[in-house]
Amino acid sequence: MSRSTPLREVHEALGATLTDFAGWLMPLRYGSESVEHNAVRTAAGLFDLSHMGEIFVTGPQAGEALDYALVGWLSALDTGRARYTMIVDGNGHVLDDLIVYRLAPEEFLVVANAGNYPMVARELTERAGSYDARVEDRSESFALVAVQGPKSAEILAKLTEADLDGLKYYAGLPATVAGFEALIARTGYTGEDGFELFVRNEDAVPLWNALSEAGAGLGLLPAGLSARDTLRLEAGMPLYGNELTEEQTPFDAGLGRVVRLDKPGDFVGRAALAERAAQPDQEDGPGADALRLVGLVARGRRVPRHGYPVTRDGVVVGEVTSGAPSQSLGKPIAMAYVSRSAVEAGGLTVDIRGSHEPVDVVDLPFYRRSK
Amino acid sequence: MSTIPEDLSYTKEHEWVAGLDDGRTVTVGVTAYAAEQLGDVVYVQVPEVGAAVTAGDAVGEVESTKSVSDIFAPVTGEVVEVNAAVVDDPSLVNSDPYGEGWLFRVQIGEEPEDLLTSAEYTSLTTAES
Structure with a gap:
């Protein structure tokens, strides 16, 4: 209750x-x-x-x-x-x-x-x-x-x-x-x-x-x-x-x-x-395999969500922690822990219920108010 | 509260089926009750025209801000038309679930089974909420 x-x-x-x-x-x-x-x-x-x-x-x-x-x-x-x-x-x-x-x-x-x-x-x-x-x-x-x-x-x-x-x-x-x-x-x-x-x-x-x-x-x-x-x-x-x-x-x-x-x-x-x-x-962790918290913007319309694997060439390189359609960007956005080497190599995808959808790594925050 | 039209048939998975009486082609959508539960729909995936679908199979999905749900084929047959407008503007599922927000049309191959009447679907949603 x-x-x-x-x-x-x-x-x-x-x-x-x-x-x-x-x-x-x-x-x-x-x-x-x-x-x-x-x-x-x-x-x-x-x-x-x-x-x-x-x-x-x-x-x-x-x-x-x-x-x-x-x-x-x-x-x-x-x-x-x-x-x-x-x-x-x-x-x-x-x-x-x-x-x-x-x-x-x-x-x-x-x-x-x-x-x-x-x-x-x-x-x-x-x-x-x-x-x-x-x-x-x-x-x-x-x-x-x-x-x-x-x-x-x-x-x-x-x-x-x-x-x-x-x-x-x-x-x-x-x-x-x-x-x-x-x-x-x-x-x-x-x-x-x-x-x-x-x-x-x-x-x-x-x-x-x-x-x-x-x-x-x-x-x-x-x-x-x-x-x-x-x-x-x-x-x-x-x-x-x-x-x-x-x-x-x-x-x-x-x-x-x-x-x-x-x-x-x-x-x-x-x-x-x-x-x-x-x-x-120190902010990114030791070694190339250390996970780093990054922002992701999806190129398509399907939404990366909490728990979905981040992949590169079909190999799991991280995991989405939060994701949602963004009103301000007009595209789905997500935060994810991804290995440093994969972030640097680029070409990331998110496994959205079996389909590997392309995403781009962006700087956080996704939105900053104008002062 | 959402309305549940009397002249449609329904599934336990919150789809509606129209046109069972007047021929072999039916129109499929999600109910207003389902749309309210989902919240703002942001993405709709429908099966392709020509696809053979079997009643009970997942054939597409409806995605909202907070969740994603499968669309199940309510009948067995061949997809003959899909609603391009709802793919472009998924909010039609929220604004007009029984009209502009329809999803796809199926030419029925087998006699449908296990569909619910309006009264049966109403009691299902009452029990859930």
């Missing part, structure tokens, strides 16, 4: 197709997912992300505890700012990707993926054990609503006195929105400007309704997980479970920059990651 967010009845009233995602009943789409995708690219979309986990780490040594528990240098983060980071195991393999906000000098908010946050909370509690810090999983009491797209600032400005112009990308600000206490974060997973609003469960429905009304004349549409997935894929953003798994280190995923080997002190995974970083060509 899937769990419901506080907005389930709103989604049902809007006629959403609901689907199970990581144990949560979530809106897949409300009408056409392409229309929702395009609304976010050209105006704005409204998302329910209440399935995400909110874990608070507080206390005099909260920053040091996170420095030990995660690969990032969180004690150096300014209050009001946020960082994309990861939690790894002792071998440096990725357990989850996270966004950490410093809300106050001694208060951090760790946002974890829906399927992972109970594990993340357990790991953080264990890893923070010898520090003067407290870990509290408050996911059950928080809802998360996102407004994403070029019109999102204009829409949100109608409902808050907060200084949105002064709120930078990857920053957070406690504020009142439509009369409700909220943390406004300028973050997202769509490749557009946008905001994520953390509110108490009981405020989620009236906040959603206020945002819907504020955006009604500006092209705002409710958008489901299907649009969210194609938006993040176009933006070249990894999804835990697809591009990131316990099989990879952050370096394997081309995200070695999140590993702060320059921070003081030990941290979980440091020895393994330092060894990995010392290997030649």
Whole structure:
């Protein structure tokens, strides 16, 4: 039995197709997912992300505890700012990707993926054990609503006195929105400007309704997980479970920059990651057979999908991690782990249910918004 | 909610079959219920004209943003016409599944079996949703 967010009845009233995602009943789409995708690219979309986990780490040594528990240098983060980071195991393999906000000098908010946050909370509690810090999983009491797209600032400005112009990308600000206490974060997973609003469960429905009304004349549409997935894929953003798994280190995923080997002190995974970083060509992995995360654009109309083999001259040289038809490019796109030598040699194909369809390797992201 | 026309026949795989009453050539498409389940259709592959198809065999596919589904031949016979318009513009499957979004026509070789009536198909979709 899937769990419901506080907005389930709103989604049902809007006629959403609901689907199970990581144990949560979530809106897949409300009408056409392409229309929702395009609304976010050209105006704005409204998302329910209440399935995400909110874990608070507080206390005099909260920053040091996170420095030990995660690969990032969180004690150096300014209050009001946020960082994309990861939690790894002792071998440096990725357990989850996270966004950490410093809300106050001694208060951090760790946002974890829906399927992972109970594990993340357990790991953080264990890893923070010898520090003067407290870990509290408050996911059950928080809802998360996102407004994403070029019109999102204009829409949100109608409902808050907060200084949105002064709120930078990857920053957070406690504020009142439509009369409700909220943390406004300028973050997202769509490749557009946008905001994520953390509110108490009981405020989620009236906040959603206020945002819907504020955006009604500006092209705002409710958008489901299907649009969210194609938006993040176009933006070249990894999804835990697809591009990131316990099989990879952050370096394997081309995200070695999140590993702060320059921070003081030990941290979980440091020895393994330092060894990995010392290997030649660290972002791409050692040797010609090492797998590299690349972007693929299909020449035909059939879509390379999660799990499909990448082939060259009929030989498997990699695997697709995510794929979808791209609204912005008008062609199917995919991310895939492919061996370095095959990427350099070119002539890649994807085995789409038995037929080897030609694809071209391109730089990520597939889509970058104009500023 | 999707409509289920009374004058068509159906398969468990969510295809519709038209024209069984008035001759030996039938038109095949996917139902509005299936189109709604798929979401936005982005690619349609239909069998080639002249192909011999056997009821129950996978003869094509319908691909949407999130998924891909086989199209099964609802009847046995020879493909005599395919809808080039739906290959060019797969969204016709969503916008007009029983009309402009038809997929192919088959000249029937054997008497069809196991097709569902409108009422039977309605209860099938009700049970699934």
